[in-house]
Amino acid sequence: MVIEQDKMRSLADTMAQAEVKGRSPWADARKRFVRNKAAMAGLVILVLVTLFAAFGDYAAAWSNEELDYNVMGQVRELGAPSIATGHYFGTDDLGRDLYARTVQGTRISLMVGIVGAAIAVIVGTLYGATAGYVGGRTDQIMMRLVDILMSIPYMFVLILLLVVFGRSIGMLFLGIGLISWLDMSRIVRGQTLTLKNREFIEAAQATGVSSWRIIMRHIVPNLLGVVAVYATLLVPLMILTESFISFLGLGVQEPLTSWGALISEGAATMNYGTLWQLAFPLFFFCITLFGFFFVGDGLRDALDPKDR
Amino acid sequence: MFGYILRRLAVAVPTLLLLIVFSFLLMHAAPGGPFTGERSLPPQVLANLEAKYGLDQPLIVQLWNYLKGVVLQFDFGPSFVYPDRTVNGLIADGFPVTLTYGLLSFVLAALVGITLGVAAAIRHNSWLDYLAVGTSIGAQVLPNFVMAPILVLVLTLWLGWLPGGGWSFNDPSYWIMPVIALGTSYMASIARITRSSMLEVLGSNHIRTARAKGMPERRVILRHALKPALLPVISYLGPVFVSMITGSVVIDIYFSTGGIGRSFVDSALNRDYAVMMGITILVGALTVLFNLIVDILYAWIDPKIRY
Numbered sequence: 001m002v003i004e005q006d007k008m009r010s011l012a013d014t015m016a017q018a019e020v021k022g023r024s025p026w027a028d029a030r031k032r033f034v035r036n037k038a039a040m041a042g043l044v045i046l047v048l049v050t051l052f053a054a055f056g057d058y059a060a061a062w063s064n065e066e067l068d069y070n071v072m073g074q075v076r077e078l079g080a081p082s083i084a085t086g087h088y089f090g091t092d093d094l095g096r097d098l099y100a101r102t103v104q105g106t107r108i109s110l111m112v113g114i115v116g117a118a119i120a121v122i123v124g125t126l127y128g129a130t131a132g133y134v135g136g137r138t139d140q141i142m143m144r145l146v147d148i149l150m151s152i153p154y155m156f157v158l159i160l161l162l163v164v165f166g167r168s169i170g171m172l173f174l175g176i177g178l179i180s181w182l183d184m185s186r187i188v189r190g191q192t193l194t195l196k197n198r199e200f201i202e203a204a205q206a207t208g209v210s211s212w213r214i215i216m217r218h219i220v221p222n223l224l225g226v227v228a229v230y231a232t233l234l235v236p237l238m239i240l241t242e243s244f245i246s247f248l249g250l251g252v253q254e255p256l257t258s259w260g261a262l263i264s265e266g267a268a269t270m271n272y273g274t275l276w277q278l279a280f281p282l283f284f285f286c287i288t289l290f291g292f293f294f295v296g297d298g299l300r301d302a303l304d305p306k307d308r
Numbered sequence: 309m310f311g312y313i314l315r316r317l318a319v320a321v322p323t324l325l326l327l328i329v330f331s332f333l334l335m336h337a338a339p340g341g342p343f344t345g346e347r348s349l350p351p352q353v354l355a356n357l358e359a360k361y362g363l364d365q366p367l368i369v370q371l372w373n374y375l376k377g378v379v380l381q382f383d384f385g386p387s388f389v390y391p392d393r394t395v396n397g398l399i400a401d402g403f404p405v406t407l408t409y410g411l412l413s414f415v416l417a418a419l420v421g422i423t424l425g426v427a428a429a430i431r432h433n434s435w436l437d438y439l440a441v442g443t444s445i446g447a448q449v450l451p452n453f454v455m456a457p458i459l460v461l462v463l464t465l466w467l468g469w470l471p472g473g474g475w476s477f478n479d480p481s482y483w484i485m486p487v488i489a490l491g492t493s494y495m496a497s498i499a500r501i502t503r504s505s506m507l508e509v510l511g512s513n514h515i516r517t518a519r520a521k522g523m524p525e526r527r528v529i530l531r532h533a534l535k536p537a538l539l540p541v542i543s544y545l546g547p548v549f550v551s552m553i554t555g556s557v558v559i560d561i562y563f564s565t566g567g568i569g570r571s572f573v574d575s576a577l578n579r580d581y582a583v584m585m586g587i588t589i590l591v592g593a594l595t596v597l598f599n600l601i602v603d604i605l606y607a608w609i610d611p612k613i614r615y
Binding site for chain 1: 326561596
């Protein structure tokens, strides 16, 4: 689950130098991506998981809040996964339908991942592009601040934040968003530095376009490739962070749930023989992370063909 | 070199101070004091309690006293929830445990990861390479909180080989699962980084020169390839160390090892702010210290770094 900084940098360099030669580089990239089997498999997995999160409810026989009183107290014997009872994934130890719970958890985990990455994209891109474009002392101060924030043990501070301001999903988003943009801003700044001496920027400056407009109209669109790849690789990291916190019981609160919370419940009850409680959430967790990693790697290779 | 270390310290010290001040202010921004429980205390008792812990003084004085205690005497003050315990006492109980399995895990992850990565790069496209790549991709989705239950399921519940939790300094069988659970995913990442950077170095000109002049392969790899190939690995070790400290929270909870992670989560659930702050600051200091070591190591290995 590491994002290799060297590869990102090399990608950034290639993106900055890419010239349009007849065929557009985007079309080339798409072709390379489609030819990459692992990346396409990852994409299919992600589409399926998303469909499961969006429409899984319609296939559920039970809602996630109903308790199955027949099962309660003898989950081990009666709560196993079965089509007949309508509990496709079994039930949890309270008799709630695990299928419905997994759908709910998938929704929340995906949402946390995507919102976290989105915050990183917006804040990180603007911050990095501003620092890189303005340069000089402003750049020094802005990047020094990033250095300082990066050397703070963020998980501990995040838990501190959650405890002090109450555990809510909004706080979780805010906390995860606060730390996620740091790496992004570094990468974006690096690429902005190579972009800002190019002729089209000079032309814009010569015609008197304001700095803000140059950043928004000329720098940011040229950053999209790097940002897209990095964002794809950030989503699983955000999901991991959220699951970690929920595993500790400090994240998403009942009746809401997430993969981390479900895995934690499953891990706590597995020695009663109810293994399905661990297996199903874990399965979705793992394949989704695989999917994002493969798609991210595939995108990177597609946009940066020299590094394969 | 000395000037370089000084300059790194010049960043490290304000970082720590900032962390202390930030967590202190955060604690005081919390709604309700540490003594607002279910039972409301008589005002006189509350006033006495607050006087005892110095909470009746102005915020800035409290901050100054706290800073003075932490910086000059390493004294994090008393716990708010358990009046007979100090934060220092809790840390002294838990920290040796965390340090033992944490360091073991760190060293093992680095050694195995680097060995695996180098071996995979040397035997590029062999079964060994595929095995290494496969393992590292698989282990990416097995963070500590997934590894821990799986290990317990297999090694304790099914096979019955290892104790499922607890800690003893004298019996290494208690150490095995925490070390593996904590280290696996980082081992995989280290192997991946080592492999790709080793592959890059092996394709570079100075390696071709070394081979062309007839240098034995072992010497080419150990003397000329390994050193530059390890640079990205070393810069990754800093984040790994931090993540491992963070991961120790899961280990302490899941395996009941009794390290500082347990105290941290307990204090988070009890709103025992003094303990939370103490541990956060301790971890922050370790992080800053370790990043400093990594920077120095990096500058020492890479002659291109100007210091």
